Amino acid sequence: MADKCHLCLLGLIILSSLLTGTSGVNVTHVFISSGENVRLPCNNHLHDCKSTTWTYNNNSAAVELINSGIKNKDIERHERLSLGSDCSLNINNIIKEDYGSYICRQYVNDKQQGTDARVYLHVLHVSSSSSQTEISAGSSVTLYCQLFSYTGVSCDDWIRSEGIQLFWVNQAGVKLTISDSRYQISAPGHCIITLTTTLLNEDDNREWRCEVTHRNQVKTSVTYTVKSSGTSGVNDDHVFISSGENVRLPWIKKKNTERHERLSLGSDCSLNIKNIIKEDYGIYTCQQWTDVNGQHQKQANDTHVYLHVLHVSSSSSQTEISAGSSVTLYCQLFSYPGVSCDDWIRSKRIQLFWVNQAGVNLTKSRYQKSASRLCNITLNTTLLNEDDNREWRCEVTHRNQVKTSVTYTVKSSEEKLKALLQTNELQSSVTVIMKKLKLESKEFLYLM
Template identity: 80%
Template sequence: MSDECRVCLLGLIFLSSLLTGVSGVDDAHVFISSGENVHLPCNNALHDCTSTTWNYNRFRDSAAVELIGLGIKKKDTESHERLSLGSDCSLNIKAISTEDYGSYICRQYLNDKQQGTDSRVYLHVLHVSSSQTEISAGLSVTLFCQLYSYTGVSCDDLIRSERIQLFWVNQAGVKLTRSDSRYQILSSSDPCIITLNTTLLNEDDNREWRCEVTQRDQVKTSVTYCFGLCFGRGLE
């Protein structure tokens, strides 16, 4: 092979890696709001879930935790009470928290030998919090919206590869922008965090603001925060 062909081949391999992104071709991304229940698919399941094992890790360098072993739920995990195995070998988790984000791997074993390849699911959890616990007209309030994610890379790489965006909308569904004099939309050094700052008015009683996350221009999940009569429930 000529030197020019080698250079062309290396260029195509590099371009392919950029287009593929940070995760594998068959990897799934699931977005969920904190407090909700989630269903994680197992795309390599065999006919019998007694061959299914689910492993989890939150960080790239952390040791994997076995949640389900050969169809049996492990009792020594923190999330034990919230886990269940679906009839299709999917992993169901109740009342998702910001501690549940991470990488979930479904594997199949027969006679102690792994069958096929891993089925990996990246779970991303959207959460909103407020700088104030008590509210009144004239009070400045900051709402923090964060997407908790793990793909083994930085949030910057995740956002670029999966075309993920975070933004705030009002209760009419209109996207809030930095040009709106009533609101300050602030991005932090972490692109997976976006904040909304505003001074509350009397007419804001029972008003809602919503943080949405999109992937490839499609809304994946959202969290609504409201003040006034609905302040007791806060997040929806």
């Protein structure tokens, strides 16, 4: 037993020495799409977030966002910021201007403790040459996909050196190329890629997705949906969204509802819901009322929006699972179309799929997939060492067009150990082990 403990300690010390060379530069890169929520980790945090300060820079003067654990309310976006229990910085409803360098520092008695924890936030954003989402067939549209980054060097130089690429893909996840004559794809810079096409009748509700990859792994993506002007008279609409995201329901907030803090009304009278949870699914009805001669009268027809929420959960309560262990992922579409979900999903040709990080359907023998119901699909697999940080994505398609997706990432237990070794908890952890093994300082140095 003692030999095993000595071997465990020796492995801990060796791993520590390997990480020490990079611990002085604590850098994390986070990729996110505009409109989503993001968590920026503070990998040097102490036990008490009252020592935590977050600053932000994007090649301009540094701005202090959090000071001693307290949010700076003098900045424009303070309502979208919050501090997590682990001192992480949470930003809701990301906009492209949020890109840049975020630094987490720890101060005790006005003296900095440890090194900086720097997070580079890269924001992927898609815009259109048209100000309208409803465009008639025969018209031309150009979509611009841009990665907003600031790493201290030009975006083009950084993206080239890190093996990062931008692609346009169709709803099936297949890359669009210039060999298809209906698409004109150009890249005026490494950080921007454009897609130009002339719309067809069958492009109604078609989705084009822009993806950013790092060494062939998809980091994030943005979907752009074109709606034909011919459908604007329809009062029923179906919206598919993933849990955790924000949604806008087309067409006054009551504060006595449990989720009133997540609701807001858009300038076009749309209903915005932040941080969607699976319980938000259902039918939303918009009605217009006016006062005529002192009487409250209804105007026009009701507008019904069916909100369908895609949610993924795991058989394990932990996201950190060691290689060799089995994990089952459950992907479910929560819907209320007035009939059973299974009947509705069958009649509308809606399907759920598990795909890998490249968007390819999972078919290998190591995956066991089952669908007890049409609105629920499971994925079971035994984890391998190379599954660390691997992403599995559940997609919902409507007539072979991807409507939304949810990604589940598995992190190995080694990631947790690395985070521990990069904090001041290492010294106390080694001290405890030394006491248990009854090692003297000389023996400890000998092992090193």
